[in-house]
Amino acid sequence: MTLDPAAPRESASRRGLVGQGLLIAALLGTALVGISPAPYVVERPGPVYDTLGDTEVDGETVPVIQVDGAPSYPSEGRLDLLTVYLDGSREHPLDWFEVVTAWLDPSRALLPVDAVFPGGQTEEQSDEESARDMDASQRAAVAAALTELGVAFTSTVTVDEVPPDGPADGVLEVGDELLSVDGTPVASDGELRAAIADAGVGATVELGIRRDGVESTVSLTTVARSESDASPVIGVVPGVSYAFPFEVTINLQNVGGPSAGMMFALGIYDTLTPGSLTGGQHVAGTGTIDGTGAVGPIGGIRQKMIGARSAGAEWFLAPQANCGEVVGHIPAGLEVFAVSELAQAVDVVTAIGEGSSTDSFARCG
Secondary structure (H helix, E strand, O other): OOOOOHHHHHHHHHHHHHHHHHHHHHHHHHHHHHHOEOOEEEEEEEEEEEOOOEEEEOOEEEEOEEEEOOOOOOOOOEEEEEEEEEEOOOOOOOEHHHHHHHHOOOOOEEEEHHHHOHHHOOHHHHHHHHHHHHHHHHHHHHHHHHHHHOOOOEEEEEEEEOOOOOOOEOOEOOOOEEEEEOOEEOOOHHHHHHHHHHHOOOOEEEEEEEEOOEEEEEEEEOEEOOOOOOOEEOOOEEEEEEEOOOEEEEOOOOOOOOOOHHHHHHHHHHHOOOOOOOOOOEEEEOOEEOOOOEEEOOOOHHHHHHHHHHOOOOEEEEEHHHHHHHOOOOOOOOEEEEEOEHHHHHHHHHHHHHOOOOOOOOOOO
16 A cells, blocks of 8 residues: 555645634624624723812803802812713713723723613713703702802792603603692602602692692602502602702703712812812712702712722712722822711811811711
């Protein structure tokens, strides 16, 4: 039998070509997967704004907080509000390379796109909602600061939106004033939500309303907010209109959402009182607020703590409700306090400004 000496070389050559082909196919597959759309968005630290400082509006330098019709006072130190950037959306999805890069970066957080843009919400709709939330948070911040200072004003709960097919559809109208729930007066959105929560899901509630100056009573049956949230609702987006004794303007552009409310309220409180609340210290924080001074949870708190420390803050005020996300993620050099009311935030910052002990104030964890 005669052997062909070229056969092994040809076989090895074929195996090499097959291996190269498989490698190229794997690389192409990886590349295709990498650039394919991912169902996530990324949160990362955004700009930091000092509520006691200045900002640019239409090319002009103006105070972030401006008071007309009442005495105001300069202050030292900083009371920073934090923001987050959001990368990606349903219309502009991230690819998997961007997702993996973000996952490896401790300053960034991955969130499902459906959690950030629920129910098919578009970027434009999300921006509009954020603008409404910012406007409402600014008005609530003024109310909370004046409440803390004992300055009298009036407030009325209003209907800002009536989603279709909800309990209020066809019963309430945009602009209606909501005066009471089952005979109990409500003067803030927080009081309205508390009254509805007390009623529970499936309850019939009597709402006292005012429409075009005429008062009347209507009945609605509460429903669960969603399949995953059993909180009772009446199917309206509430708002609050205020009549303040003087004007407070917050000059901040291109920032949305409700999470700056507490820091706005602290800045307004400091601006309306002599001296410096911070004593020259650098304090940052975040949290929603309502007109009564209740501080609520926000999103992206880990990124906001990172942004605060990067900006030089040594003290941070966090909503009590966010403590579960704070523990174990506090940047080195940042001391974090847990607050649930504006009065607590004022006490903490006052102690910091005076150089007093802060040992008695609550921390997360």
